[in-house]
Amino acid sequence: MRHLTRRNLSFSLAAAAVWATAGLLSPGAHAQPYPNKPIRLIVPWPAGGSTDVLGRALGVELGKQLGQPVIVDNRAGAAGKIGTAAAAKSPADGYTIYLGTIANFSVAAAWEPSLQYDPIKDFAPVAYVADSPAMLAVSSSLPIHNIKEVREYARTAGRQLSYASAGEGSGYHLMAELFKLQTKLDLLHVPFQGTPPAATAVAAGQVDMTFDAAGLKPFIDSGKLRPIAVTGNERWAFVPEATTFASQGVNNLEGNSWFAIFAPSGTPPDAISKLNGAINKSLSSPELLTVLKANGYIPVGGTPAALGSMVAKDMAKWKDVVQQGNLRAAK
Known part of the structure; x- marks a missing residue:
């Protein structure tokens, strides 16, 4: 009887270990809700510039909405292309986001066919933040x-x-x-x-x-x-x-500078959705609106799909300008 009890006990412990292991391996069984650690915001321009001011002000409000700090990482150089390439190669886990601009997406793609990144393939649109008239x-x-x-x-x-x-x-x-x-x-x-x-x-x-x-x-x-x-x-x-x-009398002359948040391609949809909602809420913050107004920015907001559509049309437009103006052969 004593020997049987030990076998039963051994079996019970083994079974418990199996179930515990299975529980740990089950998707989402013990996963913490996103986000559960700080988020890095890559700004591809130097600290102190107008784009950096926008990124830092947005980061503060976004941190409040998400319950995690948003840390600005300035990756300046090559007119923003160094930071953009770094963002494209970052882990697609929702913990690296990027402040993209017309300069590094639409204009860069039109002017430089040999970019180290693909603005469409390497990035997932998150939210249109603001723009500024030309x-x-x-x-x-x-x-x-x-x-x-x-x-x-x-x-x-x-x-x-x-x-x-x-x-x-x-x-x-x-x-x-x-x-x-x-x-x-x-x-x-x-x-x-x-x-x-x-x-x-x-x-x-x-x-x-x-x-x-x-x-x-x-x-x-x-x-x-x-x-x-x-x-x-x-x-x-x-x-x-x-x-x-x-x-x-000068029609069809559109060229607003736009600023938007992107994530590396492959970032989980639920992370993008949560980021999008938090950014849109941030754009109603009096503190952020004060910074935007003081620097000539106009808040926009919207869905990831709307941002993606805007970027695609903008890229096509500037490639057409380069070709029509005989400036440089666009890809």
Whole structure:
């Protein structure tokens, strides 16, 4: 009887071990709900810049919604391409997300066929965060106040007008080329290394005009640049004195800079869904809205599907501009 009890006990312990092991291996049996650890947000631009400011403000609110800290990881270099490539190669587990921009997706794909990442295949769309209208501004020394006067000055100046950009292949370089295609104006491109030197050259009268966005605001406020037009269907509250291109007869000139959250391709759908909901809730936060307004951003939000559709159309548009403008062979 004593021997039988030991056998029974041995069998019971073995059975318990089997069931415990089976329980541990059952999907979701003891899984903690997502997220259960900090999330890394890769920002492919330097700390302190406007995109970094947006990423950090979003990260704070997103952390509140998710109950886990969102840690910003600045991976600057190569006009944002280094950070984008790093994000594409990150684990697709929901714990690495990425702040993508028009520059690193649509424009980069149009300008550089040999990117180290594929904006469509390597990323899963999560949520459209915000955008910012593009703006045409001229040197305040010029007798130009609207698109009609741009055309007139180009006809009578006796020279080719010039425009400055933040760099060859930058978003605002392609925006200016789209403007040229729409207006049939012959403009000389003068590239610089970033917005500040480009705007400074226009403010000094060395170049006639420039396309950019919120980065021109200090030059406009100081009276050195004059805003002429903005993209979009209505005036931009950040620079209310400028009317839209469409209202001045230049239609189909859309080129808002967009900012959105993506995850590495293969990230679990439930993680993407939870991130999307948290981002949309964050965009109603008074604290985040204050940061967006102060930096000229317009909150957007929406579904992953809507973001994916927007990006695909945007990429096709800028590839078409590169091809029509004979700028560089697009893939």
